[in-house]
Amino acid sequence: MSVKTKRKKNKLNKRKNFDPKVNQSDDNFEDTITNVADDDLKSIYYVDDEGSQIDMTKFERKKKKGKWFILFGIFVILLSAATYFGYRIFSSTNASGQAGEVTVNITAEEKVASGDMITLEVEYFNNKNVALTQADLELFYPAGFYFQNASKEDSGDNNRLWNLGEIPASTGGKIRITGQLVGSKEDIKDISAMLTFTPSNFSNEFQVSAKTSVLITSALVAVEVTAPNQVQSQEDFEYLVSFTNTSQATLNNIKLLVNYPQGFSFKSASIAPGANNAEWRLDKLDAQETRKLKISGSVDGKSGDTKEFQFQFGLVELDNSFNVQIEKTSLVLIINPEIELFISAPDLANPGAELPLNVTIKNTSELEIKDLIMQLKFQGALFSEEYYDFDEIAILAPNSSYELTYSPVLQESLSHQEAVPMQVEAKVLSAKVMGKDVSFANVAKVDIKPRGELKAEAWGRYFDENLKKVGAGPLPPAVGEKTTYQIVWNLQNSINNLSDLTVSTILPADVTWEKEANKGVEYSSATRTVTYKKDTFSAEKSETVYFLVSITPNKKDVDNLKVLTEETQVMATDAVTQDSLSDTLDRITTDLPQDEGAKNKGVILAD
Numbered sequence: 001m002s003v004k005t006k007r008k009k010n011k012l013n014k015r016k017n018f019d020p021k022v023n024q025s026d027d028n029f030e031d032t033i034t035n036v037a038d039d040d041l042k043s044i045y046y047v048d049d050e051g052s053q054i055d056m057t058k059f060e061r062k063k064k065k066g067k068w069f070i071l072f073g074i075f076v077i078l079l080s081a082a083t084y085f086g087y088r089i090f091s092s093t094n095a096s097g098q099a100g101e102v103t104v105n106i107t108a109e110e111k112v113a114s115g116d117m118i119t120l121e122v123e124y125f126n127n128k129n130v131a132l133t134q135a136d137l138e139l140f141y142p143a144g145f146y147f148q149n150a151s152k153e154d155s156g157d158n159n160r161l162w163n164l165g166e167i168p169a170s171t172g173g174k175i176r177i178t179g180q181l182v183g184s185k186e187d188i189k190d191i192s193a194m195l196t197f198t199p200s201n202f203s204n205e206f207q208v209s210a211k212t213s214v215l216i217t218s219a220l221v222a223v224e225v226t227a228p229n230q231v232q233s234q235e236d237f238e239y240l241v242s243f244t245n246t247s248q249a250t251l252n253n254i255k256l257l258v259n260y261p262q263g264f265s266f267k268s269a270s271i272a273p274g275a276n277n278a279e280w281r282l283d284k285l286d287a288q289e290t291r292k293l294k295i296s297g298s299v300d301g302k303s304g305d306t307k308e309f310q311f312q313f314g315l316v317e318l319d320n321s322f323n324v325q326i327e328k329t330s331l332v333l334i335i336n337p338e339i340e341l342f343i344s345a346p347d348l349a350n351p352g353a354e355l356p357l358n359v360t361i362k363n364t365s366e367l368e369i370k371d372l373i374m375q376l377k378f379q380g381a382l383f384s385e386e387y388y389d390f391d392e393i394a395i396l397a398p399n400s401s402y403e404l405t406y407s408p409v410l411q412e413s414l415s416h417q418e419a420v421p422m423q424v425e426a427k428v429l430s431a432k433v434m435g436k437d438v439s440f441a442n443v444a445k446v447d448i449k450p451r452g453e454l455k456a457e458a459w460g461r462y463f464d465e466n467l468k469k470v471g472a473g474p475l476p477p478a479v480g481e482k483t484t485y486q487i488v489w490n491l492q493n494s495i496n497n498l499s500d501l502t503v504s505t506i507l508p509a510d511v512t513w514e515k516e517a518n519k520g521v522e523y524s525s526a527t528r529t530v531t532y533k534k535d536t537f538s539a540e541k542s543e544t545v546y547f548l549v550s551i552t553p554n555k556k557d558v559d560n561l562k563v564l565t566e567e568t569q570v571m572a573t574d575a576v577t578q579d580s581l582s583d584t585l586d587r588i589t590t591d592l593p594q595d596e597g598a599k600n601k602g603v604i605l606a607d
Helices: 029-045 064-091
Strands: 102-107 111-113 116-126 132-140 145-150 161-167 171-181 188-199 206-218 221-226 237-245 251-259 264-269 279-285 290-299 306-316 322-334 339-344 357-363 369-379 387-389 393-396 401-406 423-433 436-438 443-447 454-461 483-493 498-506 511-517 521-524 529-537 542-551 563-565 568-574 580-585
Touching: 102 132, 102 188, 102 206, 111 116, 116 132, 116 161, 116 188, 161 171, 221 306, 221 322, 237 251, 237 306, 279 290, 339 423, 339 443, 357 369, 357 393, 357 423, 454 498, 454 563, 454 568, 454 580, 483 498, 483 529, 483 563, 511 521, 511 563, 521 542, 529 542, 542 563
Parallel strands: 111 206
Antiparallel strands: 102 116, 116 171, 132 161, 132 188, 145 171, 188 206, 221 237, 237 290, 251 279, 251 306, 264 290, 306 322, 339 357, 357 401, 369 387, 369 393, 369 423, 423 436, 423 443, 454 483, 483 542, 498 529, 498 568, 511 542, 521 529, 568 580
16 A cells, blocks of 8 residues: 655644754754754654654555665755754854854054054954864954064965964964054044854854954144045146144154155155155154145046055154154045047148038047037138137037037138148147046147149230230231231249149141240140140249241131130149149130230131
């Protein structure tokens, strides 16, 4: 016959031999755990729903696999229970610094004057019946404590760690530490000790700690340090150190020592310093007298770095030892708001035209930048103004960007010397971070080249400007008769040197080249092209060249104008900008509007 049992919560409460609220002695601790486990098993496997004991001989025989599974579960329950209660016993800590029956205590003078030597006495004891292994004693000193010596050699961790190794059962020890304690009047200095250990019958680590406090009742000197809480890296700032003799007697052989943080660069002091610009000596300081020292310098660091300045004030003894009476520390936070600046503009600028400028400022830090004003600075005579300030940017959030635009109008005409160089510079004129004025070294620059201008004119004439004949033949021209004209090219360069200047035109088939021309003017009969070339054409120079052509009209030309040259092509390269310049001039006819003596006399007459 097979019997099945059910596990119920009320059965688990029928434990007769264990009360978790009652502390168990070390001698019967393991028996207690075993009894608890036995009661649990009996409540599950040996009692039926009515509470009567079950006849286990009537159970069906199961496979060995199930039996081993049950035994393994019992083992896990026993092991977990032993570990849990063992951990509770060793880790329960009371206000007096006990962990079970392992104790640590620390004692020191309750009240001392600043600069006095004090003795710390740390006592530890193991009242367990098992040894403690891997025991370490660690002390936590307050600011202003200066270690002198200890009754036991430390383990080399800043005179505050002792490796005790094994502490046998029912034994303990004591360590005495001597040091100097400095501080301001009414300062409370907390000193802590912590014992870390592992019981020999456990693998877990346990800790027990204790603490004591020492009150600084008096100090011969009062020191006040005034300095900014925040500075920018490499920005000059000042420390003001004020020290007062609060005693009723004159203090002699006084020394002020400043321990600068890494990255500090001393600049100046209101009282000449001694060694390393960090030490000041005074022969005396009268009762109630106050002296002030101003120190200026800068500190280098990353944004978010905290730099600690330590000021120690004391007396120099006869043996030249420094008896510190008081010390102060001051923390300075480095704030380095970081930005990126970009400015964009055309590479080339046309005199007399607008120059579009675009400025982008990006906040690349985690700090909010406020009240930011950007400024443009212009260099070059093409600009009619030297500076331009944009409207204030109220807030530039972390990792955000802002764009600004401005388009100054350039001057129309300048000399070659005035035209170069041209540059636009953008920078931050002012800004605030966390309520403090900040500056930025960032400068964005862009170079702009002014475009040169080549003015070219082409015309024909029969008379010069003084009405002297430069042509020949009848005017107006007549059928069957030859009339000669002068073709003029006038070239004017502006602010930039030019290279590869070429002026050319083509003569119509019924126009004759007369072979009279300025030097440099050439004619190709094969292509009927007239060309003038110049390798360089200097800035602010002008030049006029000419050549002669002639026509002999026929009857079909009567009452018409004759074309003397086709369109004229002008080409050059700006030597400053490397920009290509080109122009196309109208064709020239026998109508000569620029010639006062020949205008309106271009229509061909019959013979």
